[in-house]
Amino acid sequence: MSEKKWIKNIGEQRFILTLLGKELLEKKQLPKYINGWNYHQMTSSFWERLSLLVQVISNLMFGETRYIPIQKNKEVHSWLKSTLKSINLPKMDLGTTVYSELEDCFEAGNGFDPAIVVIRLTGFQQIGLTPLQAAKQLNLDFHDYQIGFTNTIHYLLQKIEEDGSEFKILPFLVKGLMKNDELTLSTRKTQRLLNEGYTLDMIANIRHLKLSTIEDHLVELALNIENFSIDTYVDIELQNKILEISHQIATKQLKLIREKIVTATYFQIRLVLAKYGDR
Numbered sequence: 001m002s003e004k005k006w007i008k009n010i011g012e013q014r015f016i017l018t019l020l021g022k023e024l025l026e027k028k029q030l031p032k033y034i035n036g037w038n039y040h041q042m043t044s045s046f047w048e049r050l051s052l053l054v055q056v057i058s059n060l061m062f063g064e065t066r067y068i069p070i071q072k073n074k075e076v077h078s079w080l081k082s083t084l085k086s087i088n089l090p091k092m093d094l095g096t097t098v099y100s101e102l103e104d105c106f107e108a109g110n111g112f113d114p115a116i117v118v119i120r121l122t123g124f125q126q127i128g129l130t131p132l133q134a135a136k137q138l139n140l141d142f143h144d145y146q147i148g149f150t151n152t153i154h155y156l157l158q159k160i161e162e163d164g165s166e167f168k169i170l171p172f173l174v175k176g177l178m179k180n181d182e183l184t185l186s187t188r189k190t191q192r193l194l195n196e197g198y199t200l201d202m203i204a205n206i207r208h209l210k211l212s213t214i215e216d217h218l219v220e221l222a223l224n225i226e227n228f229s230i231d232t233y234v235d236i237e238l239q240n241k242i243l244e245i246s247h248q249i250a251t252k253q254l255k256l257i258r259e260k261i262v263t264a265t266y267f268q269i270r271l272v273l274a275k276y277g278d279r
Contacts, residue, residue, distance in 0.1 A: 031151035032111055039154050040185060042177040047153055048076045049173050051121060051128065054098065056080060058123030061095040070122045083172045094169070101167045105159045112155065113138070116148045183224055190217040215267045222274040230275050234268045242272040252277055 001007045006021035052071040059067055089097060106114040122128040135145035164171040193203045204211045221228045245260045246252060254269050
């Protein structure tokens with residue numbers, strides 16, 4: 001992208017769009033619902049739940065009891081058993097309710113083809129297509145299909161999150177999945193290694209990342225996980241000093257704080273402000 005002048009480097013690991021890049025984006029129809037920050041951790045679980053729910057309800061409506069579940073995940077099977085007991089509807093109304101709720105969702109959205117998801121669904125005497133088969137049937141490049149599928153799933157997640165009170169069944173699909181957990185996937189990997197006792201330098205070597213990137217992950221952990229301890233990286237006395245100076249000069253600007261406490265590193269200041277800055 002840099003060679004094609006679509007983006008411009010403005011610092012270490014930092015880029016901005018050029019005018020040419022902006023023009024290119026305006027011409028392209030980008031998927032507007034993809035929201036990996038909020039939904040990347042629940043995308044697969046949501047799809048497993050949705051596909052199994054549709055299969056089971058579809059066969060239930062036709063009185064079919066002999067079929068192979070489309071999902072093998074035992075947790076999803078347990079979720080469905082408990083959900084079917086919790087849904088306060090007559091059994092024979094389940095099919096029409098799921099159908100109408102999904103139809104309402106798809107009609108309210110735009111910029112995507114619901115078939116991207118629908119042709120993957122399995123039901124009574126009908127097997128859903130694989131991603132490769134679906135891409136071929138819709139005459140899409142496989143990667144474009146995968147992006148479109150994720151876009152549609154994220155749209156459904158967003159719709160259920162925003163308008164869940166309008167539905168009787170769909171909110172069950174996200175129960176326990178919406179954890180307000182904003183950790184990025186990369187930070188999660190660092191967190192696992194930290195929990196296994198590795199030092200920051202060791203993690204940087206294992207993951208082939210810069211130490212500064214691993215430090216960024218720690219700041220993210222301090223910001224998002226309430227019981228995450230920073231005592232290993234900043235002793236209590238220095239933590240109090242950083243907070244005291246920050247309050248005294250009424251700023252969170254790292255440079256101004258460091259001028260007052262030269263013994264603290266920028267990383268330590270960031271860590272303390274991430275952990276306690278708003279308290």
